[in-house]
Amino acid sequence: MTRHSRPRGGATIVASLTAMSTGLVALGATTPAQAAQAAGADQVAVSDATLTWDLNDEATSGAFAPGTWNLMSAGRVDDPGAGGTTLRAADGGATWSNGEPAGWSAQEGDVTVEDLAAGGSYDTATFAGTRTNSAGANANTSGVRGETRLSFGAGTGTVDPEAGTASISWDGDATLLAYSGMTFFYVSDPQLDVAADGSGTVSATVGGYATEMDDPTAWEPLPETEVTLAALQGVEVTADGVEATPAYRQVAYEAPTGATAQARTGTEWGAFPQDFVDFQQSVGQGSYWYSSGGAADVRKVANPLAVSWTGDDVPAAPTVTVSDTDLLPSGAQEITVEGTGFDPAAVPATRPPLAGGSGGVYVAVGKFAEQWQPSTGAPSSARKTTDVDWAVEEDDVATIGGADRGAIVLSPEGGFTATLRVDKDAIDAAATDPSLTRYGIYTYPGGGASDAAYETATPLTFTKAAPEMAVSAPRASFGEPASAVVTVTSEGDTSGAVTLRRGGSEVGTADVTDGEAAFDLGLLGAGRYPLTASYTGNAQTADGTATTRLVVARATTTTTAALTRTPTPKRAGTVRVGVASPTTDPTGRAVVKVKQGNRVVSSGRAPLRDGVATVRTTRLPQGRYQVVATYTGTPNIAGSTDRTRFRVRR
DSSP states (O other): OOOOOSOOOSOOOOHHHHTTOOOOOOBOOOOSOSSOOOOOTTOEEEEEEEEEEOOBGGGGBBOSSTTOBOEEEESOOOOOSSTTOOBOTTTTTSBBTTSOBOOOOSEETTEEEEEEOTTSOEEEOOTGGGTBOTTSOBOOSSSOBOOEEEEEEEEEEEEETTTTEEEEEOOOEEEEEEGGGTEEEEEEEEEEEEOTTSOEEEEEEEEEEEOOSSOTTOOEEEEEEEEEEEEEOSOOOOSSEEEEOOSOBTOOOOOOTTSOOOOOOSSSOBBSOHHHHHHHHHHTOGGGGBOOSSTTHHHHSBOOEEEEOOOTTSOOOOEEEESOSEEOSSSEEEEEEEEEOOOGGGSBOOSTTSTTSBOOEEEEEEEEESSOOGGGTOOGGGEEEEEEEEEEOGGGTTTTTOGGGTEEEOOTTSOEEEEEEEEHHHHHHHOOSTTEEEEEEEEEESTTOOOGGGOEEEEOEEOOBOOEEEEEOOOEETTSOEEEEEEEEOSSOOOSEEEEEETTEEEEEEEOBTTEEEEEEEOOOSEEEEEEEEEOOOSSBOOEEEEEEEEEEOBOOEEEEEEEEOOOSSSOOEEEEEEEOSSSOOOSEEEEEEEETTEEEEEEEEEOBTTEEEEEOOOOOSEEEEEEEEEOOOSSBOOEEEEEEEEEOO
16 A cells, blocks of 8 residues: 655644534555454454445535535545645546546445445445435435445454454555545555454544645645544444444544534534544544534434455355245245255254254245244244245154155255245135235244244245237238237236227237237228237236237239220320239229320320220321320329330321
């Protein structure tokens, strides 16, 4: 980690800036643990610990300067070289407002800025996301904040869940910026230490810059300082992590001479650790981290932090994975349940036939009461099951009746795989008591054993499958019948009926057979017809609709012209015009023009009868001519033209 070694200048942010009441934190380099843990007999190594913390609400709230807010960055943002600068939102925090590189980042190394999503999960943040909450509202000074947090990953150290001790360190930097970066500082390489009495600390090394409100261009680096970020009490070290709320409320802080005195009235008075706040006095943000009597005091209270880990030597907590938890509401379905961490030795049986040995684990599907756990004394009537497997040690499979009695193997490592049959109708028939309200996959110790850790519940929901529908309506021509086929596919049964409408008119209703319903639309005029198919659904599949557009084209035609009597200077001629179509009998009329070059010398028209029209021409002098015969068509039948040449002799 890069360390700033230049001496700190005397400039600090004056009290008028402090009164703005915004908190900011930045993560910089840390030091080794300040207090080493005594090694216990059950102490084990971890190498993948994750620390998540958002410090307090003020660290991600809106700021009083127009258009600014408080935010976090992974890594160390670059030095702008002057105070009073802000991150440019237009380029996602890549540069400062004075043009200098800034390098805001959501992830650097093992440090990530995470953003709370609408569904409750956390995703890697975007720069714009640091300003809005999960509902999309901008952070302000009235309670809306950015809902981001820092995540330090790949922590290493030792833990002893039996003794209740832990010592874990992280390698990484982060920055917390106030007023979009007008002032900020770093925190690096945090360290967690928890003693056997439940007390603990999160320590780190902090660094940053001092500036002045009266002279925003003043900008002096501060020496890096080892501080306690959080003081912890009553910490419980479990097999997979710790969760704790740092001390703040009613923690006294002795402010130095000239600084704002701590307000010690109300329910929110308190402070972060003394040495951390003393550092903030140098930054000019001292009262951002302890109660000063202002409206922002409610946002300064320390928020909970969490540390999680796994490891080959750390006993894994019992965990269940179910292949599918959203099932069809009708009919029987099979699901696979996989369990890990169910140590056979941890659940001694008290009832025959396994009394004195491992009781194993029941894996059941059913409908249970709100309070169902055997460890709490809930009676068996609180657990109505329709299918149960009993995971026991391999040597005990035959003892409890083998596979025919639901016996499955519980491995020495505590793993099992069960296949259960789920039928909602059967569950409802078995669980008639109104207190039984929770469908689910449940595990709990077998053979009379008791262990709350082995009592797990995985909720089941029953939802009709959403059908996938499509309407196929092949293009037709006028004169040929149109048709449509509606296809219905679903995870469940596709029986039912489909009603088809053409525009505002109902075509009819047809049953779905093998996933299809066919419709004869009959003869339609040329045009475009919207089709809407509505599926009624059934016990397994929900209703559905699908639409398409049927195109009926004008019927095509072929025109042929034949000179049946050639005109002369003394008599008129006749032209026979024949019009044919592959899909209909053409109606309408034919137009005949006799042309000499580009000049029309004769024209006439006649209606079609049985597809034929006879048109007379005028008498014509000697010369060469062309007959142009045109069928003009109708709204449903396309027109066509034919040409033929002839000669009038003397």
